[in-house]
Amino acid sequence: MKAIRLEFYKLRHKHLIVMMTLILLVEITWAFMATSMSISRNPEIARWETLILMLSTMNGLFLPILSAICVSRICDMEHEGNTWKLLLTISVKRWHLYAAKYMCACLVMLWMCILQVFSISGFGIIKGFDDPVPFLLLAQFLSGTVLANMVIIALQQWVSMAVKNQAFALTLGMIGGFIGLAADLFPFGIRRLFVWSYYSGLSPVRQNYVNEQMQFITQDISNLLPLMSLLSMSGVFIYLAGSIHISRQEV
Amino acid sequence: MNQIVTTQNLSKRYGSKYCVKDINLSVSEGDIFGFLGPNGAGKSTTLKMILGLIRPTDGNVKVFGKDFEGNRQLILSQTGSLIESPSYYAHLSGLENMRIVQRLRDIPEKNVSEALKIVRLENQKDKKVGQYSLGMKQRLGIAMALLSIPKLLILDEPTNGLDPAGIGEIRELIKSLPKRYGMTVLISSHLLSEIEQIATSVGIINDGNMMFQGNMDELKNKSHPNIIIKTRNNLLAKELLSDKGFSPFYREDSLVFGNLTDEQVIQVNRSLTAANIDVLRIEENKKNLESIFLEITGKGRSL
Numbered sequence: 265m266k267a268i269r270l271e272f273y274k275l276r277h278k279h280l281i282v283m284m285t286l287i288l289l290v291e292i293t294w295a296f297m298a299t300s301m302s303i304s305r306n307p308e309i310a311r312w313e314t315l316i317l318m319l320s321t322m323n324g325l326f327l328p329i330l331s332a333i334c335v336s337r338i339c340d341m342e343h344e345g346n347t348w349k350l351l352l353t354i355s356v357k358r359w360h361l362y363a364a365k366y367m368c369a370c371l372v373m374l375w376m377c378i379l380q381v382f383s384i385s386g387f388g389i390i391k392g393f394d395d396p397v398p399f400l401l402l403a404q405f406l407s408g409t410v411l412a413n414m415v416i417i418a419l420q421q422w423v424s425m426a427v428k429n430q431a432f433a434l435t436l437g438m439i440g441g442f443i444g445l446a447a448d449l450f451p452f453g454i455r456r457l458f459v460w461s462y463y464s465g466l467s468p469v470r471q472n473y474v475n476e477q478m479q480f481i482t483q484d485i486s487n488l489l490p491l492m493s494l495l496s497m498s499g500v501f502i503y504l505a506g507s508i509h510i511s512r513q514e515v
Numbered sequence: 516m517n518q519i520v521t522t523q524n525l526s527k528r529y530g531s532k533y534c535v536k537d538i539n540l541s542v543s544e545g546d547i548f549g550f551l552g553p554n555g556a557g558k559s560t561t562l563k564m565i566l567g568l569i570r571p572t573d574g575n576v577k578v579f580g581k582d583f584e585g586n587r588q589l590i591l592s593q594t595g596s597l598i599e600s601p602s603y604y605a606h607l608s609g610l611e612n613m614r615i616v617q618r619l620r621d622i623p624e625k626n627v628s629e630a631l632k633i634v635r636l637e638n639q640k641d642k643k644v645g646q647y648s649l650g651m652k653q654r655l656g657i658a659m660a661l662l663s664i665p666k667l668l669i670l671d672e673p674t675n676g677l678d679p680a681g682i683g684e685i686r687e688l689i690k691s692l693p694k695r696y697g698m699t700v701l702i703s704s705h706l707l708s709e710i711e712q713i714a715t716s717v718g719i720i721n722d723g724n725m726m727f728q729g730n731m732d733e734l735k736n737k738s739h740p741n742i743i744i745k746t747r748n749n750l751l752a753k754e755l756l757s758d759k760g761f762s763p764f765y766r767e768d769s770l771v772f773g774n775l776t777d778e779q780v781i782q783v784n785r786s787l788t789a790a791n792i793d794v795l796r797i798e799e800n801k802k803n804l805e806s807i808f809l810e811i812t813g814k815g816r817s818l
Contacts, residue, residue, distance in 0.1 A: 273614075278606055
């Protein structure tokens with residue numbers, strides 16, 4: 265806990281959370297404007313599922329980039345001032361620092377996800393959707409997004425720690441954003457190879473076209489569990505590989 | 516006297532090249548040990564191995580009489596260090612940087628203000644470190660190293676980037692540490708003049724090999740004076756003196772002798788005057804520490 269608190273202390277004056285919240289608000293505004301326009305054209309889709317699906321899809325573009333920025337800012341502090349030497353001579357263990365940075369990035373991104381859930385609830389209530397707030401669907405949406413974030417953060421952290429030049433990590437985030445947005449266009453087998461595809465992949469709502477009519481399919485959590493397990497295992501593997509690799513690097 | 520740092524056959528190889536080879540370092544308690552060598556000689560690599568920042572290829576390190584491996588936590592808790600350039604978070608103030616180290620080391624708040632006072636940064640503590648001059652960053656690095664008032668202080672080229680006044684201040688500070696806090700200081704530098712003024716013991720490293728280790732007096736004793744004799748006919752004088760068992764060599768317009776006793780000098784002078792060779796000048800040329808250092812590390816190399 266002390267190490268995680270210290271990571272937040274080190275983030276002072278960087279305005280990271282404010283900056284990321286502002287970027288997220290752009291995404292939310294965009295998603296809600298698009299949803300409003302769709303609803304005004306077709307009032308039948310004024311449902312919670314529309315909102316959740318819209319944000320899940322847009323998360324594929326925005327959250328990989330936000331994760332890359334967040335992790336890069338957290339890791340670059342150590343490269344910038346050569347602080348690895350300082351920390352290691354104070355007997356800080358590398359895997360310990362790696363874990364603290366990972367948790368710090370996960371907590372910042374968790375705040376982003378929670379903000380999305382509150383925004384969805386607020387928008388639905390303001391728009392006067394017929395159904396009450398779907399807590400179960402929102403919980404599923406939250407868990408899927410958080411899990412995808414955690415895996416992407418593990419990957420970004422490995423790159424940000426291993427390569428001093430943060431342009432690499434940020435480029436990876438942007439490529440991830442592109443793949444995340446376009447993932448649903450890939451064949452199913454290929455789509456699952458990319459960790460960025462899981463924002464829409466783990467969404468509790470899917471859309472389907474039957475007779476040129478858009479239908480929303482709500483997925484039960486039990487259907488998503490195998491996919492979540494697969495993603496969790498990939499995440500653990502990426503995290504451990506990164507942590508071991510960085511711990512073995514010489515200063 | 517207790518040995519605070521000892522290394523046995525400490526070596527580090529990168530690829531096929533040894534950067535440090537079989538270093539046997541020995542630093543006694545209360546010493547200010549000057550670790551001297553030209554740039555690229557292996558000083559920083561040795562210090563990094565002592566601090567566990569890099570793994571030795573061969574050999575072992577003992578600090579406070581304990582093997583580094585297995586006692587890392589304990590050893591590092593009693594060691595302060597500044598290796599190569601100072602480490603800092605540029606977006607944080609000097610005080611915030613100190614607080615990070617204070618929290619990691621779990622030491623009282625009062626140490627922060629004391630350490631800042633020692634390095635005279637208390638008036639600049641709220642300024643962002645990114646706006647510090649190189650000298651101020653160096654002082655902050657030293658303050659961070661001193662924060663826990665460690666038993667062993669390892670400083671790698673601590674006066675880099677400091678102006679002459681700053682160098683003088685840091686020198687006085689380092690000299691005072693063993694008496695004030697009972698610290699042992701291991702300081703590296705490529706500047707002989709710096710080490711000469713503060714060190715009680717010295718180790719000279721060159722191309723990864725330890726060339727000399729001992730106290731400053733032992734180093735100074737290596738300074739055997741030359742006797743230089745100038746005559747009107749150096750050629751004849753050399754022949755004559757060689758016949759008498761001396762082995763002078765030419766340097767410019769004089770004859771140079773190795774270490775001669777007073778009696779031998781008298782004998783040389785008598786032989787020359789007896790052979791009607793006019794003696795113009797007899798001089799004693801004492802080698803200074805710099806010449807000794809250059810001799811040990813190789814004359815052609817720049818420092």
